[in-house]
Amino acid sequence: MTGNSAHLLNSKDIRSSGLETHDLNGHGLNASRIGLGTWAIGGWMWGGTDEAESIRTIQGAPDKGVNLIDTAPVYGFGRSEEIVGKAVAEAKMRDQVVLATKCALEWDDKGGVQRNASKKRVLKEADDSLKRLRTDVIDLLQVHWPDPVVDVRETAEAMAELKEAGKIRAVGVSNFSPEQMDAFQEVVAIDVAQNPYNLFERDIDHDVLPWAEKHDTRLLAYGALCRGLLSGRMHASREFPGDDLRNNDPKFAQPRFNQYLAAVDALEAFAQKHYDKHVLDLAIRWLLDQYDHAFALWGARTPDQLDAVANVPGWHLNGAARAEIKAIVDQHVTDPVGPEFMAPPSRKD
Template sequence: METITLPNSDLTGSRIALGTWAIGGWMWGGTDEKQSIDTVKSAVERGITTIDTAPVYGFGESETLVGKALKQHGLRDQVLLATKCGLNWTEDSAVYRDATQSRLTQEVEDSLRRLQTDRIDLYQLHWPDPTVEIDEVAHTLQTLKEQGKIRAVGVSNFSVDQMNAFNRVCPLSTIQPPYNLFERDIERDILPAARDANIGTLTYGALCRGLLSGKMREDTTFDGDDLRNNDPKFQKGRFEQYLKAVKRLDDYAREHYDKTVLELSLRWLLDQDGVSIALWGARRPDQLDPAGNVMGWSLDQNAKRDIDAILDDCITDPVGPEFMAPPTRND
């Protein structure tokens, strides 16, 4: 497994990270505790030592399950443990941005307790909160770092200007934006800016909510509160375009590399200049089986051009991940 040391830190972790949003259950149709704990254990056994979670993933459930897994199997010191802050929610599960000092100082204590640890390796502001000055938020996280509660600071879903403003007050180790073969907006500005500022990238959505897994069909449906029921990519008209692209990419991967579209998608991410770590969401151990097949090879420029041509040919009505943005706080 490839590893990397994050800028402005002494943290080293795997370049594939276990994403645990689905483990939290909320917006993913529920969760299974034993299966989730087994998934975390299996990830570490495969060399996936970067684990990313957040309080809002199941309203504490994901952090709790990650903490149980690490404690139960004695794995805490083997992992780079990343979580987030800056979102709040109501009793009826309505999520909103809240990066006030009082919220962040309470969140870090809650996360430490749920994760059953005395420090968080990478603490990331989940979304910018326009109701709080960036300098104020940066100072709060810098203080938590000086107190030893967190070891490094990151931001998620920030613009270039927001990232740079934060970095001037509190040195950033990472920015976490959405990035995958189908969602590439960060190539225009965020990725080059992060490279220039020596800020690592911990990209999320590697398989685009499962689209790039190669396992979906036109009649695939999603249960309950699954967020894909509200994702424009999964609606009639666009869904067929993306599935066509997946089929073409899978054919290309098998013909040229004897790999699957999933493995091609992850390798493509890791081969992008400026990508430090790619988050890979899983909720069962068997979903991690392809991990070894992502290592030990790479895509050259000709292959990347071929891939772009497939995307251009298949997807005539592209759409990004904007639907996932939570609302701001109402005072």
């Protein structure tokens, strides 16, 4: 296993791409502000996976300026981490990437998932992830979901122990409330908060984002393209195969689906008129301009799905433009719904 570099990660590929980078933990862990999200690469809830295509996607990401790779054990029940680890090891690119993964979910042999943020579970998952990722250090480990059965301070103790042991470089939490993060920080500082955030899912504007600003915490936004809704490639007759999670996402069910598609069309027209860009470019630029310490996760499982990353750097949205964009969304989406459908059950449920 490898992973003993200082991890400043300013390779020529990253510098020459023009894509913005930012310190992920305040201590020199430099990452691209767009990260590769690998949930779909795990196959589970995304209609399967193609390992060869996934490996090409991961290995080609640094050439496009993307050095942050985010995964989790539950993505394909270890499959996503295994593919990421294989891709990075085969290309000998460990010193070119920031590896972020998660912990505190468990699953059974029938595919049932539930939360478990006990200290014992977190410590075991970290060791399992190190093996699957073929590295001796995880750059960013995040608690995937808070566990109502376990005091967050117990979970934080496990994360502090892992950091002290040199197994992780930065500590993150995902889907936590400000109150839960306050309690967590009684034990160990939070470097990164990961939450759903995009033009259609803006709930954290009222709680998590102000908390992050107050504490100078990095925000790692997942669902930046809202499960593809903001890609500009969706249409009303689109069907999703197998266990694709969008079959259970209320946004993709009528009549809401048409509302979101109408908003996408209006946003596309706005982006074209004012910036000569597309709605996908606009969605990512909007997210990064909302907060100086924001990072956006971009889900991809084929190399070409990262091509549009090149359209993000070099321009910005001012406050007036962001206000107009919000008004466009609110005008068309009259029955909005959040990402609550993705929350896994707790053991007490």
